[in-house]
Amino acid sequence: MKELKYVGKRLIREDVYDKARGKTQYTCDRKLEGMLYAKLVLSEKALAEISINTDKAEQVPGICAVYTHKDVPKTKYNPHNWTPGVGAPEDMYILSEKARYVGDHLALVVGETKEAVEEAASLVEIVYREETPVIGLKAARENKENIAFEKESRCGDFGSLPLENLIVEETAGSTQAIHHAPIEPHIALSAIDETGNLVVWTPCQTVFMVRYHICSLLDVPYTKVRVVKAVMGGSFGGKGLSVVEPACAFASWTLKRPVMLYMDRPADITATRRRNPSEMTVKTAVDKDGKILGRFIACDFDGGAYYTNASAIAMAFSKKLFRLYRIENQTIEARTFYTNTTPGGSCRGYGSPQAHAVTEVNLDQIADRLGMDPCELRLKNVVLPGDDDPAGGTNLGDARIRECILKGMEEFHWKEKRAHIREKNTDRYAYGVGMACATHGNGYKGGYPELTNVYAQLHPDGSAEFRIAVHDQGCGTVMTMQQIGAEALHMDPYKIKVYEADTFLSPYDSAGTQASRVTYVCGRAVQEAGEALLEKIKNAAAAVYGWEKNRIEAEDGMLKYPGTDREECRTYGEVSKEYEKKFSRYLHADIEYEPDSNPGVYCAAFAEVKVDKYTGQTEVLDLLAVHDVGQCMNYTLSEGQIEGGAQMSLGQALFEEIGYDGKGNVKSRNFSKYHMINAPDMPKVRSLFIEEHNTDGPYGAKSLGEVVAVAPGPAVANAVNFAIGSRFASYPITPEKVVLWLENKEKE
Amino acid sequence: MLLSCTVNGEKIEKEIDPAKRLLDFLRDDMGLTGVKEGCSEGECGACTVILDNQAVTSCTVYAGQVMDREILTIEGLEKNGELDILQKAFIENGAIQCGFCTPGMILSCRALLMEKPNPTREEIKRAIEGNLCRCTGYEKIIKAVECAVKGEVQ
Ligand code: FES
Ligand code: FES
Numbered sequence: 088m089k090e091l092k093y094v095g096k097r098l099i100r101e102d103v104y105d106k107a108r109g110k111t112q113y114t115c116d117r118k119l120e121g122m123l124y125a126k127l128v129l130s131e132k133a134l135a136e137i138s139i140n141t142d143k144a145e146q147v148p149g150i151c152a153v154y155t156h157k158d159v160p161k162t163k164y165n166p167h168n169w170t171p172g173v174g175a176p177e178d179m180y181i182l183s184e185k186a187r188y189v190g191d192h193l194a195l196v197v198g199e200t201k202e203a204v205e206e207a208a209s210l211v212e213i214v215y216r217e218e219t220p221v222i223g224l225k226a227a228r229e230n231k232e233n234i235a236f237e238k239e240s241r242c243g244d245f246g247s248l249p250l251e252n253l254i255v256e257e258t259a260g261s262t263q264a265i266h267h268a269p270i271e272p273h274i275a276l277s278a279i280d281e282t283g284n285l286v287v288w289t290p291c292q293t294v295f296m297v298r299y300h301i302c303s304l305l306d307v308p309y310t311k312v313r314v315v316k317a318v319m320g321g322s323f324g325g326k327g328l329s330v331v332e333p334a335c336a337f338a339s340w341t342l343k344r345p346v347m348l349y350m351d352r353p354a355d356i357t358a359t360r361r362r363n364p365s366e367m368t369v370k371t372a373v374d375k376d377g378k379i380l381g382r383f384i385a386c387d388f389d390g391g392a393y394y395t396n397a398s399a400i401a402m403a404f405s406k407k408l409f410r411l412y413r414i415e416n417q418t419i420e421a422r423t424f425y426t427n428t429t430p431g432g433s434c435r436g437y438g439s440p441q442a443h444a445v446t447e448v449n450l451d452q453i454a455d456r457l458g459m460d461p462c463e464l465r466l467k468n469v470v471l472p473g474d475d476d477p478a479g480g481t482n483l484g485d486a487r488i489r490e491c492i493l494k495g496m497e498e499f500h501w502k503e504k505r506a507h508i509r510e511k512n513t514d515r516y517a518y519g520v521g522m523a524c525a526t527h528g529n530g531y532k533g534g535y536p537e538l539t540n541v542y543a544q545l546h547p548d549g550s551a552e553f554r555i556a557v558h559d560q561g562c563g564t565v566m567t568m569q570q571i572g573a574e575a576l577h578m579d580p581y582k583i584k585v586y587e588a589d590t591f592l593s594p595y596d597s598a599g600t601q602a603s604r605v606t607y608v609c610g611r612a613v614q615e616a617g618e619a620l621l622e623k624i625k626n627a628a629a630a631v632y633g634w635e636k637n638r639i640e641a642e643d644g645m646l647k648y649p650g651t652d653r654e655e656c657r658t659y660g661e662v663s664k665e666y667e668k669k670f671s672r673y674l675h676a677d678i679e680y681e682p683d684s685n686p687g688v689y690c691a692a693f694a695e696v697k698v699d700k701y702t703g704q705t706e707v708l709d710l711l712a713v714h715d716v717g718q719c720m721n722y723t724l725s726e727g728q729i730e731g732g733a734q735m736s737l738g739q740a741l742f743e744e745i746g747y748d749g750k751g752n753v754k755s756r757n758f759s760k761y762h763m764i765n766a767p768d769m770p771k772v773r774s775l776f777i778e779e780h781n782t783d784g785p786y787g788a789k790s791l792g793e794v795v796a797v798a799p800g801p802a803v804a805n806a807v808n809f810a811i812g813s814r815f816a817s818y819p820i821t822p823e824k825v826v827l828w829l830e831n832k833e834k835e
Numbered sequence: 836m837l838l839s840c841t842v843n844g845e846k847i848e849k850e851i852d853p854a855k856r857l858l859d860f861l862r863d864d865m866g867l868t869g870v871k872e873g874c875s876e877g878e879c880g881a882c883t884v885i886l887d888n889q890a891v892t893s894c895t896v897y898a899g900q901v902m903d904r905e906i907l908t909i910e911g912l913e914k915n916g917e918l919d920i921l922q923k924a925f926i927e928n929g930a931i932q933c934g935f936c937t938p939g940m941i942l943s944c945r946a947l948l949m950e951k952p953n954p955t956r957e958e959i960k961r962a963i964e965g966n967l968c969r970c971t972g973y974e975k976i977i978k979a980v981e982c983a984v985k986g987e988v989q
Binding site: 097099102103104106107108109110111112113115116267268269270271272318319320321323351352560561562563723724726727729730731732733734735757758759763765766767769771772 | 879881908910922926927935965970971
């Protein structure tokens with residue numbers, strides 16, 4: 088492949104200058120003339136008929152409106168349906184008629200100041216007639232009516248395997264409810280523009296989805312609603328589904344005033360979305376050489392109080408399990424249950440963190456039984472480049488998990504550490520190393536509509552712009568797109584502007600920032616648009632200067648042509664000017680892009696831990712993550728993804744959990760109780776990349792932003808299990824659980 | 836009450852409600868929106884400012900408590916258009932992703948360097964233990980501070 092000039096370089100993204108100076112305006116920093124504030128009043132009960140008295144709240148000076156279910160449109164929606172075609176059942180109103188979880192949106196207070204709004208919110212009187220809620224999967228399973236979705240996925244025939252002659256290992260485990268924990272809580276701002284359009288600024292992941300929801304709920308045409316992606320203070324999937332936008336838009340549209348709907352942290356934890364908790368059993372059958380012959384997985388998801396992603400989480404989970412190891416006979420039974428807790432939604436990794444949490448522990452148990460090295464066991468079974476998905480999904484493409492494992496083993500000194508780590512043990516501390524693998528996807532190809540559009544222009548001043556509906560969540564998407572555009576156009580990336588999503592300005596994109604599709608799909612689209620634009624620039628130069636097109640070279644924003652006596656040079660800007668003047672044409676390219684493929688992306692993570700047997704605390708001493716990334720777009724950004732993703736995955740392994748009591752009250756309503764990993768608890772994360780691929784992504788790239796949050800967790804679980812001889816497969820592995828396990832072991 | 840204090844080097848006098856949080860005073864009355872709110876109870880560090888050379892979470896301090904004291908926010912770090920070395924180091928090292936934790940993070944580090952110009956890696960970690968970041972995994976933030984300390988900044 089020819090050498091890349093801009094892609095793969097550690098370029099500094101442009102937004103960070105203002106962010107470092109506190110100048111960037113997030114939604115919470117904006118103030119519009121006549122702007123009102125709005126706050127949702129949330130249910131304090133998990134299941135109850137309600138009656139609401141708003142009289143006192145309305146009397147607070149400065150309060151403009153207090154809305155309840157009776158005031159909002161009697162139309163339901165599903166905040167998960169990002170386009171009408173997704174078609175998951177619609178069961179949610181802007182404000183609920185009944186309380187179905189602690190945090191359910193019951194009323195909306197709108198007023199001139201935050202103080203007035205806070206006071207009025209506390210004066211909304213809600214009478215609850217409580218019913219017995221369903222909390223947790225165990226309770227949910229008691230009644231078949233709680234099943235929201237169920238589906239069996241399979242390849243081969245697990246049932247026909249002669250299990251009695253095989254080595255069969257069964258592991259039961261679970262994953263917990265996780266809060267996305269963007270440091271910026273959910274927020275939206277809405278206003279009516281000068282020509283009567285409804286404008287919504289929101290740090291969201293899919294503007295076209297938010298538009299769809301608002302238009303269907305308020306019965307306004309698509310053409311009258313402008314949704315603008317605002318600067319985002321993190322999402323991690325939490326802002327992936329509509330949450331506050333419909334209520335904000337409703338208030339603004341009704342009052343004809345700008346409205347900012349804000350949330351605080353307890354609301355963000357209880358009343359938005361969460362990673363679906365799961366409980367599963369994994370049964371794997373291997374021969375004595377460690378070849379996996381079949382696997383059976385039964386998994387139940389807690390979907391929460393509304394349908395949202397009930398089907399999607401089960402499907403996303405199931406699909407991935409066919410794409411990491413070659414398993415000829417596999418059956419996966421996935422079910423999602425309604426419960427009276429916060430609804431589930433997209434969350435970094437979408438199904439993968441659950442899928443790999445227990446299966447990867449199960450594999451280590453098999454290795455243990457066979458007396459085989461866990462890496463060797465995996466190497467015998469991992470998929471190879473070009474493999475098909477036996478369950479009928481898209482081809483796995485250039486799947487390089489094998490190299491991830493091999494490279495990781497070498498760099499981590501796996502064999503040596505695995506053999507000798509326990510020599511470090513003391514009375515108090517036990518040491519262990521463990522590893523895990525993971526896979527994720529590259530967009531929606533093969534599942535849902537997958538297309539995007541780009542409109543690119545080259546201006547007379549030599550700058551270029553790309554209009555494509557991307558949403559930078561903070562990870563540097565815009566910089567990535569600039570680098571891709573620069574590579575395609577042969578010009579300075581800092582002279583390229585990539586506008587973020589705006590339904591009035593961006594051409595249509597089918598799915599937004601979801602499903603790890605942005606680099607792979609949108610990035611490739613930008614590459615193709617850039618290449619098409621460069622063709623047009625060359626054509627223009629050929630027409631304007633009478634040059635032979637195939638002798639024109641492009642470099643650094645300049646066209647070069649070997650003239651008769653000396654090389655002629657023209658800047659792109661000059662070409663643009665002349666072209667418009669002579670031919671009445673402006674330089675632009677317009678493409679619609681649908682990818683041909685959706686390969687797997689892979690990771691192998693290696694962890695070393697130190698378990699304090701007195702306190703039960705686990706310290707992660709070292710973490711190495713090897714990613715089959717295809718081509719890094721920008722090493723600084725890529726490492727940033729891996730380090731941040733590890734923070735989330737290690738949190739799942741050891742600390743984080745939204746806890747509920749039997750009545751559905753949320754026990755961890757703020758960061759004092761919801762334990763995110765802070766700097767002292769975070770190990771140094773080492774990143775390695777497997778590159779030089781054949782993929783359809785831009786310059787050979789694949790996705791990275793989600794797969795990073797999957798393997799470190801199970802790698803740590805395996806390391807802990809290796810250190811103390813436990814069999815933990817239920818997350819998080821808290822000090823209490825470790826201490827209890829050690830105590831029981833002593834008693835034995 | 837009539838509050839007089841110094842904000843970003845400038846003496847100010849303002850009539851305020853002493854029970855107002857310092858966070859709201861800075862954001863709403865002073866327009867210093869670089870001060871961010873992430874949890875409202877002293878647990879995330881997004882609202883960190885420097886009060887008399889000490890990093891504090893401005894959501895847990897009342898405006899009435901800052902009489903005659905000196906406050907530094909992210910907006911006050913650059914001098915005559917020149918960024919503070921920490922700001923530069925954060926930019927250059929990829930320590931900023933979504934940026935919502937950044938002002939608080941930089942100020943916690945600035946307070947550390949005021950007290951200890953040559954902190955160890957452990958001391959840097961401890962200085963930001965109250966600042967949560969969901970994006971970066973902290974590594975590049977720590978690296979940025981190390982670079983600032985060593986003067987390895989352009
Ligand atoms: S907002 Fe003050 S510490 Fe979180
Ligand atoms: S950069 Fe996003 S929270 Fe720190």
